[in-house]
Amino acid sequence: MNDSAKPVQRLWPYVAVGGALGALVRAGVDYLTVFFPDSEVISHAVPIMWSTVLVNLLGAFVLGVVVPLFTDPSRERVRLLVVTGFLGAFTTYGTLIAATANGMIASGSIVGAIVPALASLTLLFFGVVCAGCGCALGRFVKFGVFEVVEVSDEAGSSVSSPSSDAAGMIDRDTFAEEEQ
Structure with a gap:
């Protein structure tokens, strides 16, 4: 085997x-x-x-x-x-x-x-x-993180979407370090 x-x-x-x-x-x-x-x-x-x-x-x-x-x-x-x-x-x-x-x-x-x-x-x-x-x-x-960020496109209209960090790409400790 x-x-x-x-x-x-x-x-x-x-x-x-x-x-x-x-x-x-x-x-x-x-x-x-x-x-x-x-x-x-x-x-x-x-x-x-x-x-x-x-x-x-x-x-x-x-x-x-x-x-x-x-x-x-x-x-x-x-x-x-x-x-x-x-x-x-x-x-x-x-x-x-x-x-x-x-x-x-x-x-x-x-x-x-x-x-x-x-x-x-x-x-x-x-x-x-x-x-x-x-x-x-x-x-x-x-x-433990989820925030909505506003993103503007070239036409000036804004769209709310989860940020990549808030969508779970980083952990709490990394997020806390970036805040400081």
Whole structure:
């Protein structure tokens, strides 16, 4: 056995355990829809359950929060367990795509196929927004710094955006040294 295979063989159980737990929690959220029978399917154009939307948006937000917290190589096992395993199995964008395809096929027309496609793109967009918000929170938790700076473009209009330092590129000590 070559040496490069040994670390992978020791790390896959973290992904497997996290994945099993994430899939169980995901199934539990689906089971909760039994208590809300009228809200199982969002629309007939896109046959997708509310639970799928909920876990995808919540999972994207939590991924955004925890990814900045596990960037240190010493936390690789925790990252594999939580990010790759648990959250990878918890979120279900594959179900979203399958529901979109089913909605497009069931529509029977080109125009009718656009509705499920737009619904999926909208959910994907909001997933990215949730991940971005989560990432900002994760960086704030990790570094304790988040400030908004105003940047002017050549036309004179100003845009507020997080500074690169405040977005988590430096730690608290470095930030404190720069302030002095």
